[in-house]
Amino acid sequence: MGSNLGGGFEALISKLVTLKGLIHGELILPGEAGYDEGRRVWNGMIDRHRAAILYCVDEHDVVAAVRFARENGLTIAIRGGGHNVAGFGTCDGGLVVDLSRMKKIEVDPEAMVARVQPGLTWAEFDKATQKHGLATTGGLVSTTGISGLTLGGGVGWLVRKYGMTIDNLIGAEVVTASGEKIRASETENQDLFWALRGGGGNFGVVTLFEFRLHRVGPQVFGGPLFYPIGRASEVLRTYIRWASSLPDELTSLVVFLTAPPAPFIPAELQGTKMIAIATCYTGSLRDGENLIEPLRGLKPAVDLAGPTPYVGLQSMFDATAPRGINAYWRSLYLKQLDEPAVARLVDCASNFKSPFSQIHIHQLGGAVSRVSSKDTAFPHRESQYLMNIVGLWMEPSQAEGVIQWVKTTWTSLAPHSTGGEYANFMGEPIERVKAIYGDNYQRLVEIKRKYDPHNLFHINQNIKPV
Numbered sequence: 001m002g003s004n005l006g007g008g009f010e011a012l013i014s015k016l017v018t019l020k021g022l023i024h025g026e027l028i029l030p031g032e033a034g035y036d037e038g039r040r041v042w043n044g045m046i047d048r049h050r051a052a053i054l055y056c057v058d059e060h061d062v063v064a065a066v067r068f069a070r071e072n073g074l075t076i077a078i079r080g081g082g083h084n085v086a087g088f089g090t091c092d093g094g095l096v097v098d099l100s101r102m103k104k105i106e107v108d109p110e111a112m113v114a115r116v117q118p119g120l121t122w123a124e125f126d127k128a129t130q131k132h133g134l135a136t137t138g139g140l141v142s143t144t145g146i147s148g149l150t151l152g153g154g155v156g157w158l159v160r161k162y163g164m165t166i167d168n169l170i171g172a173e174v175v176t177a178s179g180e181k182i183r184a185s186e187t188e189n190q191d192l193f194w195a196l197r198g199g200g201g202n203f204g205v206v207t208l209f210e211f212r213l214h215r216v217g218p219q220v221f222g223g224p225l226f227y228p229i230g231r232a233s234e235v236l237r238t239y240i241r242w243a244s245s246l247p248d249e250l251t252s253l254v255v256f257l258t259a260p261p262a263p264f265i266p267a268e269l270q271g272t273k274m275i276a277i278a279t280c281y282t283g284s285l286r287d288g289e290n291l292i293e294p295l296r297g298l299k300p301a302v303d304l305a306g307p308t309p310y311v312g313l314q315s316m317f318d319a320t321a322p323r324g325i326n327a328y329w330r331s332l333y334l335k336q337l338d339e340p341a342v343a344r345l346v347d348c349a350s351n352f353k354s355p356f357s358q359i360h361i362h363q364l365g366g367a368v369s370r371v372s373s374k375d376t377a378f379p380h381r382e383s384q385y386l387m388n389i390v391g392l393w394m395e396p397s398q399a400e401g402v403i404q405w406v407k408t409t410w411t412s413l414a415p416h417s418t419g420g421e422y423a424n425f426m427g428e429p430i431e432r433v434k435a436i437y438g439d440n441y442q443r444l445v446e447i448k449r450k451y452d453p454h455n456l457f458h459i460n461q462n463i464k465p466v
């Protein structure tokens, strides 16, 4: 521990003790109760030893933390839900600013707006908004934090109808690197507002998000249909034709997976490789049923599609991604799902190196592509499919095989991709950050220079101010 921090460790700790007296929340130092538990993030593979964790309870604590880190030249990591696969919610030797205790949410059902503190998970957000029959685009696993997911873009079941999460962000309150509290919206600090929508945690600590809400549910039509992997090419051929003519109300997701030992999977299929097509339709339940007829015509081995609570769909995948599982992911945007791409995909999916690993293909288009690639920092508006190569494993001995499988799959599909990658699905920091920010990169550098010239916020897919 001390070796991570060098000789100034004791001096740093005594300064951190003074920080304890300045905050309303809780500061936990090495050796204190809660330090080891607080070191953990969602990805079990991430094992970092920070100097302290500050559980903020309000904006005042965030300002104190930012000023302290800046004045003492201390690395600072901002943590919302802690789900970042690359482990950007923690760091070695620095100060973790944990926002998970800032969980207030105000829903204005008339204005259809939610004002949300950064520590909420999507489960908590959906619970509060669905009370009013409202929702906005969130993630597919309900334990994920709203903060990191929003700042990186945000894709989920409502993405084709209502756009990405950032397309529903209408304002934010931010503590900048200088410790100043400012607002960002279409009318205040517009440059910052533009950068927050896809530029990640590079520009400051967001202490409040304001989201536009929509009428959704409480029942929607959706759920997965499963087919044996041996039929994947045939299923995907039908899927591609079907998906190209869907209304925006329907968002679909292709999942390659190993069938879990769950009661809804017949015993003879458990542990076998399968392809699933999952859907969410936000129009009438009857229309939803009619729309998936071509998928049912393929005679799925397991059919779980039907009327379902929206919050049920939002947590349907929770069991596949428990906290503490080891993870390494890579992503790419597919130009199109043509025959050669499908052949490579099926080949890679047949070679999973652990039963938890999956490949997801998120259908985009609809409202995502109606926003120009210059209107927010997120540039990949034209792509119809986002592929996430989800390496997950429990046994440490499987690490090397799974990570290699993710890399090989990525390389194999790269010729079919646009060259871009999705900030939120990156398993490690990448040098090629331009692949994430595309043609918006230079403008992001300029905004970074204005709001964080010394790169205080660098534990992220980092945009360097020079």
Ligand SMILES: Cc1cc2nc3c(=O)[nH]c(=O)nc-3n(C[C@H](O)[C@H](O)[C@H](O)COP(=O)(O)OP(=O)(O)OC[C@H]3O[C@@H](n4cnc5c(N)ncnc54)[C@H](O)[C@@H]3O)c2cc1C
Binding pocket: 042, 077, 078, 079, 080, 081, 082, 083, 084, 085, 087, 088, 089, 099, 118, 138, 139, 140, 141, 144, 145, 146, 147, 148, 149, 150, 151, 152, 153, 154, 155, 156, 200, 201, 202, 204, 205, 206, 207, 321, 424, 425, 459, 460, 461
């Ligand atoms: C199981 C699982 C399912 C997922 N499903 C989806 C999905 O359906 N759709 C999707 O788009 N993504 C999804 N993701 C990816 C997810 O969006 C990213 O992992 C995201 O970073 C998680 O946000 P977080 O707040 O939980 O993470 P954290 O690790 O807490 O933070 C992630 C990054 O955001 C920064 N950050 C966090 N909060 C703030 C803040 N308030 N102000 C400034 N910076 C901040 C952090 O510094 C860090 O760089 C999923 C991830 C997991 C692990």
